[in-house]
Amino acid sequence: MNLGPVDSSQVPRFAGPATFARLPRLDQVERAEVAVVGVPFDTGVSYRPGARFGPAAVREASRLLRPYHPGLDVSPFERAQVVDAGDIVANPFDIGAAIEAIETAAGGMDARLVTIGGDHTIALPLLRAVARRHGPVALVHFDAHLDTWDTYFGAEYTHGTPFRRAVEEGILDTEALSHVGIRGPLYGKRDLEDDRRLGFGILTAADVLRRGVDEVVDVLRQRVGDRPVYVSVDIDVLDPAHAPGTGTPEAGGLTSRELLEILRGLAGCDLVGADVVEVAPAYDHAEITSVAASHVAYDLVSLLALREK
Ligand SMILES: N=C(N)NCCCC(=O)O
Ligand SMILES: [Zn+2]
Ligand SMILES: [Zn+2]
Numbered sequence: 180m181n182l183g184p185v186d187s188s189q190v191p192r193f194a195g196p197a198t199f200a201r202l203p204r205l206d207q208v209e210r211a212e213v214a215v216v217g218v219p220f221d222t223g224v225s226y227r228p229g230a231r232f233g234p235a236a237v238r239e240a241s242r243l244l245r246p247y248h249p250g251l252d253v254s255p256f257e258r259a260q261v262v263d264a265g266d267i268v269a270n271p272f273d274i275g276a277a278i279e280a281i282e283t284a285a286g287g288m289d290a291r292l293v294t295i296g297g298d299h300t301i302a303l304p305l306l307r308a309v310a311r312r313h314g315p316v317a318l319v320h321f322d323a324h325l326d327t328w329d330t331y332f333g334a335e336y337t338h339g340t341p342f343r344r345a346v347e348e349g350i351l352d353t354e355a356l357s358h359v360g361i362r363g364p365l366y367g368k369r370d371l372e373d374d375r376r377l378g379f380g381i382l383t384a385a386d387v388l389r390r391g392v393d394e395v396v397d398v399l400r401q402r403v404g405d406r407p408v409y410v411s412v413d414i415d416v417l418d419p420a421h422a423p424g425t426g427t428p429e430a431g432g433l434t435s436r437e438l439l440e441i442l443r444g445l446a447g448c449d450l451v452g453a454d455v456v457e458v459a460p461a462y463d464h465a466e467i468t469s470v471a472a473s474h475v476a477y478d479l480v481s482l483l484a485l486r487e488k
Contacts, residue, residue, distance in 0.1 A: 181260040182208050184246060197238040198263035199295075200477065202256065205264040212259040213483045214290035215476060220269040220277055221459070223300030223338040225331055227426040229459035233469075234266055234295045236424075236460035237476060240469035248481045250443050255477075255484035264288060269301075274336050278304045286311055293479045295472070296456030298426065299326055299338035302411050303345055309409055309452045310350035316451060317355035317406040318342070319399055321438060322413035323362050323384070323429040327374045338426075338457070346377045353378030355402050359395065359441065360384050360416035363429035384416075384432055392437055396444030403448050410445070410453040410479060412438070414472050422471055424463025435471045442478045446485055453479040 184201040185192075198204060199215040217234025224230065247254045255261060267284040269277035282304035285292060294305055299322075309316055320326070320342065327343040329335075335344065345351045356377070362384040365371065374381070380402060382395050415425045418432035458472045 181257060183256045192242045197242060199238050200241045200244040200256070202261055202263050205262045208260055208262055210260060211262040211290040212487050213261040213293065213480055214264040214288060215261070215293050215295065215480065216264040216285070216288070217266040217295045218269055218281055218297035218301045219266055220271065220296070220301060221298045222271050222274050222277065223298045223336065224426050225337060225339055227459060227462065229461040230296055230298045230426060230457050231271070232460045233297055233456070233458035233472070236463070236466070236469040237295045237455070237458055237472045238263070240466050241473035241476070244473060244477050248477070251446055251481050251485060253481050253485050255481040259484040259487040261480055261484065262290070264290070274300065278336060281305065282307045291483050292452050293476050293483065294454040295476060296454060296458070299341055299413055299456050300336060301456060302454055303336065303341040305452065305454055306345050306350050306409060307348070313407040313451050315350055315352040317352050317403045317408040318411065319357050319359065319403065319408060319445065320411045321359045321416040323360060323415045323432055324413065324427065325358060325361060325370060325374050325379070326413070327377055327379065328370065343377060352406055355404065355406050355408070356380065357382065357399055357402050359399070360387065360433050362431050387433055387437055392440045392444065395441055399441070399445065400448065405449060407449045407451040409451060410442070412453070412455045412475050413457045414455060414468060414475070415457050417471060422468040424459050424461070424468030425457050426459045435474065439474060439478055442475065442482065446482060450482050450486065453483070455479070
């Protein structure tokens with residue numbers, strides 16, 4: 180029997196500590212198959228700071244989640260032991276040290292992780308940890324931005340560069356790399372050429388609109404095949420109307436309905452880990468962004484739970 184969340188019909192959901200979805204902490208169980216972990220770190224940002232407060236805001240917004248997912252027909256917390264593993268301690272004054280600490284902490288956990296960021300820099304050490312276990316993985320990356328740029332101010336490790344570094348390090352399977360939701364101005368056409376050369380295929384925000392969710396899911400599933408796959412969700416993939424609380428917002432994005440439906444379309448894929456990053460609560464209103472992120476995390480947890488048993 181798995182230890183589930185606090186029952187919101189017995190204890191008001193606004194009472195008590197805010198673990199993700201009111202789940203038990205890692206130290207309250209003997210083993211866990213799926214863990215939600217926070218990485219409060221935003222030293223890699225190029226514009227508005229504040230994603231260091233993302234994990235706390237997403238946990239707070241997750242109080243309203245319920246234990247049955249009708250879209251995927253699964254009770255994720257019954258199907259698997261899901262826990263909140265707390266926050267990884269990352270040095271806010273030293274990006275290199277933070278990246279190492281994240282890789283070590285993530286690599287030391289047996290459960291499959293859904294990580295709440297934090298800025299997008301953290302995807303690199305999380306991918307390293309996953310690749311150590313599974314070899315080079317497929318990637319489905321939801322974002323307004325490519326995040327395959329080379330450097331900012333000469334710095335290699337930033338929130339705009341994790342996936343270029345990951346390809347260079349050989350931890351991604353370059354036959355199976357997708358960006359979804361890309362839009363907005365670039366520095367030049369070369370950004371797209373570099374991205375293609377690194378191996379990425381792009382489904383833009385306009386593609387989601389014109390081709391629709393089902394066709395996007397088909398393309399993604401075909402690219403992923405039966406490879407182990409990591410899903411990285413930068414919350415700015417959503418339109419600023421659906422996610423105002425983020426550091427580098429771009430107009431013309433996905434709705435939360437589209438994002439959640441595409442995620443559900445990945446059911447049955449060999450998901451080995453996932454993240455939700457770039458929630459910056461200081462720019463949020465009425466918890467719009469943190470509610471969206473909590474639902475994205477719930478769907479990712481549900482996809483991981485579906486693989487159990
Ligand atoms: N990963 C995120 N959210 N943003 C990257 C933006 C990089 C830039 O300032 O051009
Ligand atoms: Zn982004
Ligand atoms: Zn990003």
